Amino acid sequence: MSRSAFRSLSRAMFLGFVRDRTALFFTLLFPVLFLLLFGSLYKSSSAPRVSVLEVGRVSLLDQAESAAPGQLGKVLAITHTADLQTALADVRKGDYDAAVQQSGRTLVVHYSIADQTTAGIVQTVFTSIVQQADAAAAGGKGGYQLAAAQVEDKSLKPIQYLAPGLLGWAIASGGTFGAAITLVNWRENKLLRRLRLAPVSVGTVVLARVGVTIAVALAELVVFMAIATTPYFGLKLASYWWMAVPIVICGTLAFMAIGLLVGAFARSQQSATAVANLIILPMAFLGGAFIPLDYAPAWIRDVSYAMPLRYLVTAMQDVMARGEGPVSAVPAIAILLCLAAALTIISVRVFRWDSV
Amino acid sequence: MSATISVRNLRKSYGSKVAVDTVSFEVEQGEFFGILGPNGAGKTTTLEILEGLRKPDGGELSVLGLPPWPRNAALLPRIGVQLQASSFFERLTAREQIRTFASLYHVPTRRADHMLSLVGLDDQAGVKAEKLSGGQAQRLSIACALVHDPELVFMDEPTGALDPQARRNLWDLLRKINADGRTVVLTTHHMDEAETLCDRVAIMDHGKILELGPPAALVRGLDTPTRISIQSGLLDAVTAGQLAASADSLPADSVSGSGSSDIGVSDDGVSLTFATRDPAVILADLAGRNAVAGLRVQGATLEDVFLQLTGREYRA
Numbered sequence: 001m002s003r004s005a006f007r008s009l010s011r012a013m014f015l016g017f018v019r020d021r022t023a024l025f026f027t028l029l030f031p032v033l034f035l036l037l038f039g040s041l042y043k044s045s046s047a048p049r050v051s052v053l054e055v056g057r058v059s060l061l062d063q064a065e066s067a068a069p070g071q072l073g074k075v076l077a078i079t080h081t082a083d084l085q086t087a088l089a090d091v092r093k094g095d096y097d098a099a100v101q102q103s104g105r106t107l108v109v110h111y112s113i114a115d116q117t118t119a120g121i122v123q124t125v126f127t128s129i130v131q132q133a134d135a136a137a138a139g140g141k142g143g144y145q146l147a148a149a150q151v152e153d154k155s156l157k158p159i160q161y162l163a164p165g166l167l168g169w170a171i172a173s174g175g176t177f178g179a180a181i182t183l184v185n186w187r188e189n190k191l192l193r194r195l196r197l198a199p200v201s202v203g204t205v206v207l208a209r210v211g212v213t214i215a216v217a218l219a220e221l222v223v224f225m226a227i228a229t230t231p232y233f234g235l236k237l238a239s240y241w242w243m244a245v246p247i248v249i250c251g252t253l254a255f256m257a258i259g260l261l262v263g264a265f266a267r268s269q270q271s272a273t274a275v276a277n278l279i280i281l282p283m284a285f286l287g288g289a290f291i292p293l294d295y296a297p298a299w300i301r302d303v304s305y306a307m308p309l310r311y312l313v314t315a316m317q318d319v320m321a322r323g324e325g326p327v328s329a330v331p332a333i334a335i336l337l338c339l340a341a342a343l344t345i346i347s348v349r350v351f352r353w354d355s356v
Numbered sequence: 357m358s359a360t361i362s363v364r365n366l367r368k369s370y371g372s373k374v375a376v377d378t379v380s381f382e383v384e385q386g387e388f389f390g391i392l393g394p395n396g397a398g399k400t401t402t403l404e405i406l407e408g409l410r411k412p413d414g415g416e417l418s419v420l421g422l423p424p425w426p427r428n429a430a431l432l433p434r435i436g437v438q439l440q441a442s443s444f445f446e447r448l449t450a451r452e453q454i455r456t457f458a459s460l461y462h463v464p465t466r467r468a469d470h471m472l473s474l475v476g477l478d479d480q481a482g483v484k485a486e487k488l489s490g491g492q493a494q495r496l497s498i499a500c501a502l503v504h505d506p507e508l509v510f511m512d513e514p515t516g517a518l519d520p521q522a523r524r525n526l527w528d529l530l531r532k533i534n535a536d537g538r539t540v541v542l543t544t545h546h547m548d549e550a551e552t553l554c555d556r557v558a559i560m561d562h563g564k565i566l567e568l569g570p571p572a573a574l575v576r577g578l579d580t581p582t583r584i585s586i587q588s589g590l591l592d593a594v595t596a597g598q599l600a601a602s603a604d605s606l607p608a609d610s611v612s613g614s615g616s617s618d619i620g621v622s623d624d625g626v627s628l629t630f631a632t633r634d635p636a637v638i639l640a641d642l643a644g645r646n647a648v649a650g651l652r653v654q655g656a657t658l659e660d661v662f663l664q665l666t667g668r669e670y671r672a
Contacts, residue, residue, distance in 0.1 A: 005460050008459035012448055019484075185446065189442070199432040
């Protein structure tokens, strides 16, 4: 491989990309706009009522209800349960905001601090319940106490799934469209043939293209992290966030391989675009990019295992938001790399230099 | 020294369609060689086999003493190929295009810039390839084909869709390339182009070479009458008829009338036209009568050779 040929081809492809306003918009700006839009939308849509699990019987809640009928229901949505452990697990998963239990005169509140507004409401409401119960008791001294315990909430907040999800979608479409459209255009305008007549290896040409696409994908990663971690969106990056870099690289390879296969069959830029859209758009919905898998219907969760995008998105969520270790990404990376290798082998078999 | 290109019994079929059918020819070093033929005659396929883009089905083939198939890395730096379409990197300027191609051949930037001015694109160096005019794009494409100073240059219909000015301009460039000692092989369906540029031409149709030789020799071999025209009304019909008959030793009544016969005289009200195999007699006579206003003498052209060989019926 020649280094000067690699450098100049990379440069040519990079300039071709950054001068293409449409491609630039759809690859970089469009996903960022989605992030800004959905990030802001979901941010303000916190539930008006605080959901609380009543573990066993909590007489203080009954007292508060009888003192002011119907008032409690305006702030709290109460569900009864018997087991504390399952109740705590539910709070941890983010299904409920708090679990409350009464032992004697002590009211024990286990609450999630994932959302500070909700946590604030929980504290205020239960403090006032305890104070009122005290005040209502004989002589104003009921001896009631509040014991608050924080529960670590493992569920993802909107920005935590939106940022990796939309980034995964951006990388998937960037890789697929980049590879497919480059291949088709170069075949149609005979540049592919011109390069075949120059003393440059196919490997050099492919590597230059892969290098440019990976550089663009990493730039997207930086832009997404910069936006998501602003105080407004408030994404807190987990300690192994840097594992997103190898995940992004492997994801780019896998989706470029998909694009290569599309480009090998498509005969025009229009048909390449159509086929790539047909692959990427449903995958964005079924692979957890647009709809977080935690909240998706069971059938989508099942189907998602067949979507390469699922592995890219969940691996990034794990290391960037859930705080999983670097090893957690290994299966996803392996799956993406195997897919890239398998599709590249098929693409090489069906590859055509010329349209005829 | 062996020929620059040597082809013997070359064959290539696409399915049941025979594109190249036992073609043989040689091209000498420094020669300007043209392959002529109607669309679909097999010119482009022949060229693509010579360039090493397609595998021949049979026959012997050597380019600069080397086999072009499979892709021959030793041959690639020695040949330059200008393709029919303008094959450029998207959204790169003329200068960026040629520098990119130069680097593929390890040619310094300086030489790339020099090539750009050689084809007269200095003023367009910063213009993106998509915005160049047809002639400018074609010149850039030629500059890219020549940037590594190849010994042998292939051109596939270089003047394809150009206006007359751009064609003439490009011809000068092609002559210059050939005068520098490079062997040039070009395909075209413009007869005038082949006639003015090529040392030898091969006329192809249906995958076969029908005629091969210098354009002038092919035209001479055709034995077509020379057409001499003067302004109408300078000679009366009887005198014209007698003159035509005496020149070609024919009976006077067989030469006048319609212009459809091979030999004779016709008058369309604008020009009086003699078609004769002995132009000297008629020209001397006209000069003697001082009846030379609007004189035009037209010999056969390569186009006549071409049409006689390939037929006149229209092919889609």
